[in-house]
Amino acid sequence: MARVCEITGKRPQVGNNVSHANNKTKRRFYPNLQKKRFFVPEEGKWITLKVSTKAIKTINKLGISAVLKEAKAKGHLAK
Numbered sequence: 001m002a003r004v005c006e007i008t009g010k011r012p013q014v015g016n017n018v019s020h021a022n023n024k025t026k027r028r029f030y031p032n033l034q035k036k037r038f039f040v041p042e043e044g045k046w047i048t049l050k051v052s053t054k055a056i057k058t059i060n061k062l063g064i065s066a067v068l069k070e071a072k073a074k075g076h077l078a079k
Contacts, residue, residue: 003030007055007067009076038064 004011010031016024032053037046042065051059059067071077 001002005033005052005055007029007051007071008050010052041062
C-alpha cells in the first residue's frame with residue numbers, strides 16, 4: 001500500500017540531507033501515518049483507515065461522518 005493519508009491526501013515529500021560540510025543527498029519526508037479504526041454511527045459499522053495524525057485530530061474535532069463526506073468530495077477516499 002502507498003504511504004498516502006486516505007483523508008487528507010498527504011504524501012511523502014522530497015528534500016535533501018545537508019551535512020555539516022554542506023553536502024546534499026536526496027531523502028524523503030514521510031507523513032506520520034497510523035492505521036486506525038473508526039465507528040461510523042450512520043452505517044453502524046467499523047471502518048479501518050490509514051490516516052495521518054493531523055487527520056485523526058480533524059476527525060476528533062469535526063466527527064467521522066463530516067470528514068468522510070469531505071474526503072469523498074475531494075476524491076481522496078476511493079471507497
